[in-house]
Amino acid sequence: MSAPAVFxxxxxxxxxxxxxxxxxxxxxxxxxxxxxxxTMISLxxxxxxxxxxxVAALQIMVYxxxxxxxxxxxxxxxxxxxxxxxxxxxxxxxxxxxVLALGAAFAFLQLVPNSLPTVQEIPADFGSYAAVGRALYxxxxxxxxxxxxxxxxxxxxxxxxxKRRLS
Amino acid sequence: MEALVPVLIKTLxxxxxxxxxxxxxxxxxxxxxxxxxxxxxxANRADIAGITVxxxxxxxxxxxxxxxxxxxxxxxxNRALHLxxxxxxxxxxxxxxxxxxxxxxxxxxxxxxxxVVADLDWGVLYIFAIASIATYGTVIAGWASxxxxxxLGSLRASAQMxxxxxxxxxxxxxxxxxxxxxxxxxxxxxxxxxxxxxxxLEHFGFVESLGWLSHLTLPTWGILLQPLAFVLFxxxxxxxxxxxxxxxxxxxxxxxxxxxxxxxxxxxxxFYMSExxxxxxxxxxxxxxFLGGWTIPWxxxxxxxxxxxxxxxxxxATGLCMLLHVVAFFAKVILxxxxxxxxxxxxxxxxxxxxxxxxWKVMLxxxxxxxxxxxxxxxxxxxxxx
Numbered sequence: 001m002s003a004p005a006v007f008x009x010x011x012x013x014x015x016x017x018x019x020x021x022x023x024x025x026x027x028x029x030x031x032x033x034x035x036x037x038x039t040m041i042s043l044x045x046x047x048x049x050x051x052x053x054x055v056a057a058l059q060i061m062v063y064x065x066x067x068x069x070x071x072x073x074x075x076x077x078x079x080x081x082x083x084x085x086x087x088x089x090x091x092x093x094x095x096x097x098x099v100l101a102l103g104a105a106f107a108f109l110q111l112v113p114n115s116l117p118t119v120q121e122i123p124a125d126f127g128s129y130a131a132v133g134r135a136l137y138x139x140x141x142x143x144x145x146x147x148x149x150x151x152x153x154x155x156x157x158x159x160x161x162x163k164r165r166l167s
Numbered sequence: 168m169e170a171l172v173p174v175l176i177k178t179l180x181x182x183x184x185x186x187x188x189x190x191x192x193x194x195x196x197x198x199x200x201x202x203x204x205x206x207x208x209x210a211n212r213a214d215i216a217g218i219t220v221x222x223x224x225x226x227x228x229x230x231x232x233x234x235x236x237x238x239x240x241x242x243x244x245n246r247a248l249h250l251x252x253x254x255x256x257x258x259x260x261x262x263x264x265x266x267x268x269x270x271x272x273x274x275x276x277x278x279x280x281x282x283v284v285a286d287l288d289w290g291v292l293y294i295f296a297i298a299s300i301a302t303y304g305t306v307i308a309g310w311a312s313x314x315x316x317x318x319l320g321s322l323r324a325s326a327q328m329x330x331x332x333x334x335x336x337x338x339x340x341x342x343x344x345x346x347x348x349x350x351x352x353x354x355x356x357x358x359x360x361x362x363x364x365x366x367x368l369e370h371f372g373f374v375e376s377l378g379w380l381s382h383l384t385l386p387t388w389g390i391l392l393q394p395l396a397f398v399l400f401x402x403x404x405x406x407x408x409x410x411x412x413x414x415x416x417x418x419x420x421x422x423x424x425x426x427x428x429x430x431x432x433x434x435x436x437x438f439y440m441s442e443x444x445x446x447x448x449x450x451x452x453x454x455x456x457f458l459g460g461w462t463i464p465w466x467x468x469x470x471x472x473x474x475x476x477x478x479x480x481x482x483x484a485t486g487l488c489m490l491l492h493v494v495a496f497f498a499k500v501i502l503x504x505x506x507x508x509x510x511x512x513x514x515x516x517x518x519x520x521x522x523x524x525x526x527w528k529v530m531l532x533x534x535x536x537x538x539x540x541x542x543x544x545x546x547x548x549x550x551x552x553x
Contacts (some may be wrong), residue, residue: 016505037303041300044296053288053289057295061336065300065329066299066329069303072325076306077322119303
């Protein structure tokens, strides 16, 4: 196996295992959040192996570096101690989870092999910030601007809602 | 496997220089410089058989003390996370050194030597990504200690680090626009030349009236092309490092020592050392981005090699050039370390809301304005040239 393949499978496995560890850490929400961070970082390594360098950097900067930190903030401030989550998990919910997981696995195995694109010629700058930047600011500039406007509206809305509750 | 050997040698060099040599000496520099600024003598007592070497043995004494101290884990702490946090805080700091070039690319016959561990196309993004992981070290340290002061410290640290990360990224976009690359080695090469200070006037038809003024040149260093970005970026990285004047997460007069309050022995030492290693990383990064990296002003690599080759031959000339470049790089790093120490011992600690106001209300708008003005200037110059 070549070195990229070794990295791909090792960090792919790490991503799956840490995701499992996140779901199974019922009693310690901080440990669960940290498992999520490991998942994010492992995914970033997988992206690097797949030549998607910009996505890898953004994965760590945005998800691991900012969003999960805010999760941790909330968890720490709420200071949820043992079993608060665990008690609510009743049998029906667990059953629904198992059924959903099986359904997702079945759909994945059915759909993915048929919908995978055939291997094409990959451009030299595939996944680089230059290629992504060109696509965003030249080919798709209108959708990009519209989505940034939506995000701005969301930020302003959040500030307005939080301010109203304070006063 | 053979391709790995140079990489391992370069990694070892960086770790030996930045972590093992620079960082302990900086702790001594910090003590001595504060002493000079406050009219004291400073550290001078640690000695081996009466020899003190200007107090340079204090770092050695520090390490021995930290290594032999008891490593206490508080009873109510989350043991695994408490033990892990210092590592999460310190490893990303060392890892970010991997993409910073400390020399250019040199050709010795068929072999090519480039003095950087990993020459990544997305080098600056890698540093930002790695820096954002370091936040977890402080957050987890504060929570896992099960101490309210620690938790307050880690909340302050994470809010401060996330806020300043935003401005940190935006403040040097203007630099990317000037150099048109994110690869740190290419940025170094781009800074290895000069520009005529009044050269832009030629595009508007002022050639004759300039006279000798048109021959004045400056190196194309980031600090000269983007002076505002230099100030903004330095402020941001110093806030990321959480050293004074941005040491509110530690704030010993309010929250004792903040996130590492419950740490002792070498685990405290790791937090302590990682701040000093980060001082070196910041200095190296500022050098690579703004101070021309390894380059020597008004003397490009082609000039050096071309000038020495007739006397000693190409091989010696290239080797000499490489040596000069590495020396120039570390001289600039030392200059930047000195500047950080000077700032650290000059400015008092602001209030927490002032730190946040500075980030969101002053530096963020300024860095956005910097991007806008840089874009306008580039457009106008391109238009004048066309």
